[in-house]
Amino acid sequence: MAKPSGHHVFNAFRGALIGTAEAVPGVSGGTVALITGVYEKLIDGAGHITSALRMGASDLPRGRGAARARAELRNVDWTVLLPLLAGMAVALVLAAKLIAPLVEEHPQSAYALFFGLVLASLWVPYSGSGKRWTVGNYALCVVVALGAFTLTGLPPGEMPTHPVVVALAGSIAICALVLPGISGSFLLLTMGLYEPTIEAVNERDFGYLAAFALGCVVGLALFVKLLKWLLANYHHMTLVVMTGLMAGSLRALWPWQDDDRGLLAPSGSVGLTCALFALGAAVVIAVLVVEHRAQGKKAEPSAAAPKRGRHARVTSGSGRD
Numbered sequence: 001m002a003k004p005s006g007h008h009v010f011n012a013f014r015g016a017l018i019g020t021a022e023a024v025p026g027v028s029g030g031t032v033a034l035i036t037g038v039y040e041k042l043i044d045g046a047g048h049i050t051s052a053l054r055m056g057a058s059d060l061p062r063g064r065g066a067a068r069a070r071a072e073l074r075n076v077d078w079t080v081l082l083p084l085l086a087g088m089a090v091a092l093v094l095a096a097k098l099i100a101p102l103v104e105e106h107p108q109s110a111y112a113l114f115f116g117l118v119l120a121s122l123w124v125p126y127s128g129s130g131k132r133w134t135v136g137n138y139a140l141c142v143v144v145a146l147g148a149f150t151l152t153g154l155p156p157g158e159m160p161t162h163p164v165v166v167a168l169a170g171s172i173a174i175c176a177l178v179l180p181g182i183s184g185s186f187l188l189l190t191m192g193l194y195e196p197t198i199e200a201v202n203e204r205d206f207g208y209l210a211a212f213a214l215g216c217v218v219g220l221a222l223f224v225k226l227l228k229w230l231l232a233n234y235h236h237m238t239l240v241v242m243t244g245l246m247a248g249s250l251r252a253l254w255p256w257q258d259d260d261r262g263l264l265a266p267s268g269s270v271g272l273t274c275a276l277f278a279l280g281a282a283v284v285i286a287v288l289v290v291e292h293r294a295q296g297k298k299a300e301p302s303a304a305a306p307k308r309g310r311h312a313r314v315t316s317g318s319g320r321d
Contacts, residue, residue: 008079011080011087013087014038014084015084015085015086015087015088016090017091018091019088019092019095020032020094020099021183022088022184023091023100023198024103024110024185027118028176028184028246028249030176030177030179031180031246034124034128035287035288036287038080040231042178043178043228044076044077044228045077046178047225050221051225052068053069053221100198107257109272111257112273113277113279114280115254115280116276116278116279116281116282116284118246118249120282120283122246125242128239129239137237140244141240141241141243141247143244144240144244148246148248148251149249149251151248152248152261153251161196161208163207165193166193166208166211169212170211170216171215171219173185174219178223179245182245186249200212255273
């Protein structure tokens with residue numbers, strides 16, 4: 001039975017939120033995917049697609065590549081993935097044109113809003129596996145958070161826009177796209193390629209965009225398979241690491257920073273900044289409450305059924321965590 005068109009529109013809206021986040025330095029599209037409940041669906045779909053491409057290429061000389069690739073692609077939930085990707089693509093182009101300049105003109109207000117959003121989002125990976133955290137889990141989370149805190153404190157640099165460099169930057173940025181907490185745009189900013197990439201999108205520089213897209217494809221093929229395997233086999237520990245990444249990356253969104261990303265004490269329009277921070281947190285809390293109630297109406301959990309987190313595993317892995 002086909003799903004109603006409203007379902008596809010909602011998935012496109014989810015994709016638009018993810019695409020918009022990727023245009024803002026410091027905000028991770030993966031974080032927004034977690035909030036909207038489609039993160040593992042995206043990773044699962046990307047994993048099947050990259051496997052299909054690999055099978056098609058490796059088995060092509062023996063004439064079996066097309067059949068194996070089609071079989072792998074049938075495992076993708078296209079009713080979710082296609083609207084998501086369409087929404088992401090449209091929103092990314094529009095956000096690069098409209099939202100990115102607003103962030104540059106009003107960084108304190110914009111970062112306050114996103115700081116509240118990401119801070120409230122920590123609840124998602126923290127509670128995602130349904131397992132109780134141990135002392136070791138908390139220690140690992142702190143170590144990862146310190147690493148992310150250090151990474152997001154690196155001052156912006158400059159790199160040439162040579163196609164090889166652009167492709168390498170794309171492969172790194174796409175890994176950040178699928179990893180909650182680390183922003184692909186922020187990494188591009190650190191490498192000095194954020195503004196050239198935004199300009200290439202706005203000016204339709206297809207040479208630059210082709211090199212960047214090639215890097216994204218390679219990076220996605222390598223990283224998504226690893227992440228999918230980790231979610232299937234070490235789901236709880238993977239979410240512990242994600243929680244640390246998101247917590248440490250909050251440094252990138254601290255509203256008071258100098259040009260070299262040094263942290264400053266609150267000053268100037270502190271009241272408005274705090275209000276925007278509270279608004280960002282409230283938006284996430286509202287989304288989580290609505291989703292929780294919607295899931296509760298679908299089915300009442302059986303008393304004998306084991307408790308699970310809000311995000312199901314991408315595959316029926318061995319569950320060795």
